[in-house]
Structure formats: structure tokens, C-alpha cells
Amino acid sequence: MRYQAYTLKNYLTLSQVQSSLSPAEIEAIRVVGNVLPFKANNYVVNELIDWGNLSNDPIYHLTFPQKEMLSHKHFQEIEKALKNNLSAPELKSIVDNIRYDLNPNSSGQMENIPVLGEVKLSGMQHQYNETILFFPRSSQTCHAYCTFCFRWPQFVGIDDLKFAAQETSLLVEYLQQHPEVTDVLFTGGDPLVMSAKKLQEYIDPLLNADLPNLQTIRIGTKALSYWPYRFVSDKDSDDLLRLFEKVVNSGVQLAFMAHFNHSNELKTKVLETAIKRIRNTGAVIRTQSPIMNHINNSADEWAEMWKRQVNLGCIPYYMFVARDTGAQKYFAVTLEDAWKVYREAYSKVSGLARTVRGPIMSANPGKVQVLGVNEINNEKIFNLMFTQGRNPNWVGQPFFAKYNPDAIWLNDLKPIDGKSKFFFE
Ligand SMILES: *Cc1c(COP(=O)(O)O)cnc(C)c1O
Ligand code: SF4
DSSP states (O other), X not given: XXXXXXXXXXXXXXXXXXXXXXXXXXXXXXXXTTTSOXXXXXXXXXXXXXXXXXXXXXXXXXXXXXXXXXXXXXXXXXXXXXXTTOOHHHHHHHHHHHHHHTXXXXXXXXXXXXXXXXXXXXXXXXXXXXXXXXXXGGGOOOSSOOTTOOOGGGOOOOOOHHHHHHHHHHHHHHHHHOTTOOEEEEOSSOGGGSOHHXXXXXHHHXXXXXXXTOOEEEEEEOHHHHOGGGGTTSTTHHHHHHHHHHHHHTTOEEEEEEEOOOGGGGOOHHHXXXXXXXXXXXXXXXXXXXXXXXXXXXXXXXXXXXXXXXXXXXXXXXXXXXXXXXXXXXXXXXXXXXXXXXXXXXXXXXXXXXXXXXXXXXXXXXXXXXXXXXEETTEEEEEEEEEEESSGGXXXXXXXXXXXXXXXXXXXXXXXXXXSSOTTO
């Protein structure tokens, strides 16, 4: 299968869009797509979306912009700007203002930039001791875009192998100076939009350097759900699999952090083949997703996802709370509801699927799990715990917050006992 992308430039050429969407829905894609990232492809359109039942279709809502993803005010601003045929810079300035309102750098993503001597390593992020995030310059895009994602400021491709070499040598040097780091997590965008050859330019130096503490190379990817052909029939699929094998044979573990949002992404024949081929290299696939309204806000759906993942030989890893950015209001599930969904789904699956942890807010101070809502002396409270923290001493220590049925993120929570700050603030 040959990859074909659909963006604002050509989505009107899709027969499904012509025949299944109303003029207002088509217009909404154009308006919202100017603010939130929009890219689909032929696999997503033809094999994952059920065009006969769009109002309930999770993958449609995951990839195609919807009117309600912007506030009424923002929507009107863009609609008016488009109608008035503003110049590109004028439109851009309106769009940028709206994006700025949507909190693009949520959770301190722009902090935790490691330094080497005087050099800021801007393509890396080191928040937790053991694991460094590495954003290769050539992987700042994806096979399709999720409407809930706000990594769009990064979505510009720079196609240059020299960068790879430069970036990787800085990473190697940093790892030599930081023996506490055991895991390098390649992320993006999606690192697997890179050719096998380019990915190898990044990975070989890690394998060839003397890094006794490096245990695992992780790859954060949504290629399995958005383009499983990446591992099956792209022209360098076999080279890619050989690269995975090479990592495993070198004694470094290769861990896929695979991003799946709905069981519909786990049902195609080509996905099954892709997973088999990856697992045959010795790589291990772990799975993660946020819980989101309109997509997967149901215990049955999560139980189905985890079961199916275990069937396919994958290991359920994280259920996240949707970040406080972009179209968060559209996707938001309250912390209490997220916990209820997690608990009910967790209680319905085999212990082999209970490797999953959630619901977790990946927030500025750390990853905070909602353990649940307790009632003490007729008063409800949230019970929470860090599974990762800026300060490792915070990890594993349960703590409380005032009950707030509307809370959707950590900053909606307040400590109990009249204290004004949490211990980590
Ligand atoms: C989630 C995350 C990691 C990885 O954490 P694990 O719990 O080891 O999977 C690393 N760095 C950052 C900044 C993260 O958000
Ligand atoms: S695949 Fe990941 S990085 Fe790409 S759009 Fe989706 S959430 Fe964002």
C-alpha cells in the first residue's frame, strides 16, 4: 500500500468527505484545521473510519477537526478571517493568538532541557533520572495527526542527516556524563516517519559508544495505528526490522511505547502482521493512551483495548488524562470519571492486562496517578500518588486533595486541611 496524506490542501478530493459530510462539517474542518493540526491518510480513511456512522466514530473524531474543538468565539474569529481573505501574515497572527490561548507548552514541556557544559540540548528533555527524551529533528511529524495533540509547533521537517550525527554525538556525551540514565526514549512527532537509514544514523552511535548504563532504547510511536505498513510493505520495512534486531542483539532492549486510542485501531489484518514482525525482532511493545471524551470514555472500551492488546502480545502500560492544552475542553473527562472508567475496566481483565497504571496526569512536577476517591468522616477526598517525580522522594507516597467533581487536571486540585500548597509546590 502506498502512503497518501490528506490535509487541508486536498481533503476535499476524498469521496467519503464529499458523500458523508454536510457543507457545515466540511467548513468546520477548514476553520478548525487552521488552528489544530490536521492530517489523515489513506489507511486511516479507508480502513479505520466507519463513514456510515460518523457521529460515533472514534477515529473520525481523533483525526478530523470538529467545530466544537474550538470555542465559539475562536471559531468565529477564524471563520471571519477566512471569509475576508486576509493576507497570510494577517491570518497567521490571528491563528497564533488563538493557539497561544490554548496553552501550547503545557506541563512545562519547554523546561527540563538538559545542558552539556554551556550548550543547551534543545532536542532533549530530562525530567526523570532514568529516562531522557530525545526529539530527533527529522521526526517532527506523524503519519496522521491526532486532533487532541499540541505538538504541532514541532511539526516541521528538517531533512538533514548531518543534524542526526551532531545531535547524537551530544546525546552520547550527555549519557557518558549521566550514568543514572538507563533509557533513551526517541519521540517526536513520530520517530518512525524517518527512513530506516536515518533512524540508524541516530541509533548506531548509541550502540557503538561505550555506554554501560544504557539498558533500553524506547521508541514512542503511533505508526502501528496510523500506518502499520511501515513494518510490512514500505520499501525499507525490512531494513527497519533488521535495525530493531540489531539493537536487541547488541544487548540493549528495544521497547515500543505504542500509542493506541481505540480498539478499532487493533482490528486490521495488517496491524496483526506488523505486531508479529516487530515482536519477532525481540522488541517488546507496551501501549498507552489518554482517556478522552468522544473517543474512548467507557470502561468496556478500555477493557476491550487491553484484552486485545494482550491477545496481540502487547503490554498495557499507561492510561493518561488528556493534557491541559489544545481542544482539552472537547476531550476532557473529569479525574473522578477517569478513575471510575479505569477501575471498572481494570476489574474486567486478566492480571496480564493489569500491568497498566492510570489514570495518570503527566504534569509539571511529575506523573500523578489518581488512586481514587475516598470518603472519610462523610467527606470525599482525592487520593493521589506520584509514579514519577521531579524529586524521586515524592514517588510512591500517597497524598490527598480536596474533592472536586469538576477537576480535570492537577491545577484544579487543592490540598486538604486548609493548607495553601501541596508538598511538591
Ligand atoms: C512519561 C515520561 C517519561 C517516561 O516515564 P516512565 O514512567 O519511565 O515510562 C520520561 N520523561 C518524561 C518527561 C515523561 O513525561
Ligand atoms: S501521533 Fe503523537 S505526536 Fe503525532 S499527532 Fe498523535 S499524539 Fe501528537
